[in-house]
Amino acid sequence: MIRDTTEREAMIRALKLASEEWRRxxxxxxxxxxxxxxxxxxxxxxxxxxxxxxxxxxxxxxxxxxxxxxxxxxxxxxxxxxxxxxxxxxxxxxxxxxxxxxxxxxxxxxxxxxxxxxxxxxxxxxxVTDARKNARESIRLSKNLAESFKGITEALSGLVESRDPYTAGHSQHVAELAVQIGKDMGLDGDDLEGLHVAALLHDIGKAIIPAAILNKPGKLSEYEWGMIKQHPITAYDTLKRIPFPWPVADVVHQHHEKLDGSGYPLGLSGKNIHLWARIISAADLFDAMTSHRPYRPRMPRDKAMEELTRGMGVTYDEDVVHAIQNVLKLDDMRIFVVDYDNLVLQGIMDEIKIEGIEPSGFTDSQTALQAFSDNPAPLVMTELTMPGIDGVTLTRKIKELNPPTEVIVTASHYSKSDTLRALRAGASDFIEKPIDIVMFRKSLHRALNRYAAKITAT
Ligand SMILES: [Fe+2]
Missing domain, CATH: 3.30.450.20 (PAS domain)
Structure with a gap:
């Protein structure tokens, strides 16, 4: 009995202790x-x-x-x-x-x-309030950082090109085209950002080459050619010191390598060349061929594409060239130009023809609209002020007929509200007359790339 009571008390004490331990x-x-x-x-x-x-x-x-x-x-x-x-x-x-x-x-x-x-x-x-606040703050900071980083990259690439009017916008075009190619090949998110940065910076090594050599009309001497071939190495030496989250320095180093090993400076071949470098290489060549240089005229887009296709699988990656074909949709690069002033119309059309594209011109917006409804074009450039259907109404009707079509509105006399009306109607760009050729070319490229992106996405 005494033993039972003692055991019971010990159990109660143990239970109390356990309960107290859990509570504490x-x-x-x-x-x-x-x-x-x-x-x-x-x-x-x-x-x-x-x-x-x-x-x-x-x-x-x-x-x-x-x-x-x-x-x-x-x-x-x-x-x-x-x-x-x-x-x-x-x-x-x-x-x-x-x-x-x-x-x-x-x-x-x-x-x-x-x-x-x-x-x-x-x-x-x-x-989790503080943890969420910190996470939001770090997202905000990394967004700010990414924006500053993007700004610095663009400024750096622009600085190199500012020395040479012939290559103005080249890196930007190559970067836009490279991203489109990358998308078509299934790259996404972070990879596309890295590809964009590498493409923007691909030619920064040219900063130390005299413009006279870069734009020399005649044949380059061995010494001059040696300097040109140095630019991927200069870029690599500069970029490798920047802790990019992507292999930017390596990609830029390899952007003149060729699939068969005949490129420079490393003589890499096949898949040893980074995919992004293979993309930038083809985009670079395509933009260079279709741009005017002091030593040769622009090549039409279809001829440039033929050139790339010839090198397909030998010097250029087959998948990359196929992706460019998809992106550019060369068979549908038609542009409608609408301007009641025939002289201006012919001027704009001549500029477009230099790009290797045959535009259709209209001095009457009603006829243009009829032609468009019969067979919608990827891009329409229209004057704002016109008798009958004005530029804003035409833009709205075109976007209703075929939403992916890009519309650029041109105008010599306009107010801020005209610009807003045109943009609200669906225009993607507004160009002031007299037209600045560099701006015009950029706007044209962007519109065609945007159209190609929309079509490839559908
Ligand atoms: Fe280059």
Whole structure:
């Protein structure tokens, strides 16, 4: 009897100690832990609950969970206890609680008895407000950083090109085309960003080559050619010091390598050349061929494409060339030019012809609209002020007939509200007359690339 009493007392002491240990353990945590009954009453809670709710722990016990935590008359739809009770599974949710002005992570698990019946739910509530705020702040900072980084990259590439009017916009065009090719080949997100940066910087090594050599009309001497061939190495030596999140230095280093190993400076071949370098190499050649240089005229787009196709699988990557063909949709590069002034119309058309594209000209917007509805073109350039259907109305009708078509509005006399009206009607660009040729060319390229991107995306 005496032994039984002693054993019983020892057991009670052990139980009390265990209960005290569990209580202290739960109270030591920052996260709220509560035992919830099937009718959503708080049966037990740790000290973190008292701190979070600003209530005495005794007042919390037997209160409705949703009343004290959410400040509502019923559990909110995201309440994980609802799922834990009805489905018998562990469930969690994150929500902002206006009642407490904090963001919480709620999780609940069912507690079953020996027969499998759900008796209670244990709920853990973690305050994640600071973590979410920090995450938002770091996203904001990295966005700012990415924007500054983009600005610096563009400025650097623009600085090199500013020395030479003939290559103005070249890197930008190559970068735009490279991204389109990359998209067509299945690259996305971060890879496209890296490809864009590498393409923008591909020629920065030319910064130390005298413009007279870069644009020399005649044959280059061995020494001069040696200088030209140095530019990927100069670029590599400069870029390798910048901790890019992409292999920009290597890609730029390899942008003159050729599939058969006949390129420079490393003589790499096949897949040893980085895919981005293979893309930039083809985009670079295509843009160079279709641009005017002091030592040779522009080549029409279809002829440039033939040139690339000839080198397909030998000097240029087959998949890359196929991607360029897809992107450019060379068979549909028609442009409608609408201007009531025949002289201006012919001037614009001559500029477009130099690009290797045969435009269709109209001095009457009604005829242009009829022709367009018969066979929509990828790009329409229209004067703003015209008798009959004006440029804004024409833009709206064209976009209604064929939404992917790009419209560029040109005007000599206009107000700010005209520009807004044209853009609202669907125009993607507004060019002031007299037309600046460099601006015009950029705008044309961008519009055709945008159209190609829209078509490839569908
Ligand atoms: Fe180059």
């Amino acid at each position: 353990s739960f109270d030591a945590l920052d996260d709220v832990i509560m035992l919830i009954s099937p009718d959503f009453k708080i049966k037990r809670a740790n000290m973190a609950a008292a701190r979070l709710l600003g209530m005495d722990i005794h007042a919390i016990i037997d209160s409705q969970c949703h009343t004290v935590v959410h400040g509502t008359n019923a559990p909110p739809p995201y309440c994980p206890i609802l799922k834990a009770q009805s489905l018998g599974i562990y469930s969690k949710a994150e929500a902002f609680e206006p009642h407490l002005d904090r963001i919480f992570n709620f999780s609940a698990a069912p507690i079953k008895d020996d027969t499998g019946r759900i008796r209670h739910c244990v709920e853990v509530i973690s305050d």
